[in-house]
Amino acid sequence: MKRLKGLLLILSVIFLANSCDNDAAHMHEDEAIIDFAKEKLEISLLLDNLAAASESGNFEMIEKIWWPSEEVLLIGTDRSENLEGWEDISAAIIKQFGTFEGTLISITDQSIWLNKDANVGWFFEELNYNFVYENKAMTFEGIRFTGVMQKMDGKWRLVQQHMSIPAQLEMVETN
16 A cells, blocks of 8 residues: 555656646747847847937938838927928938037936837937037037837837927916
8 A cells, every 4th residue: 555655646746747847838838938138238229329320320220220111200309390200200310410410429318118028118318419510519418318119020110209308497476
């Protein structure tokens, strides 16, 4: 009887161990393991490339970062800069490259978030933007840069961008 109990115990342990291994293997087949840190790093590097491309006037690099669709949006610092679609956005970028010189962008703060599937990311950066416009050196400090990235065909692409310049508002009491 002791031998039978011992044999049943051994068989139970083997059965249990095999069922756990099968469950673990099954779980890995159905659920991809997402490396969130790697995905955030990819977005961060893409944002660095965007800054570098903006500094150097490298339109080809910018084309590789933006999703070339009419479903993208850029809201800039100018009151009328509300651009929908890659055609309008690309025209504005080309115009800016012909207008500004000596551009230097420094990223002073950056945060990146991802959805649970790591196929949509949104970010915040604070930038200092220096350039020459009509032979005058211009500086904008603390520009707020936010946007949305979407992972398509294994690559992150920019689908929405918003830049704003912080203002010092003076509150006036009204009667």
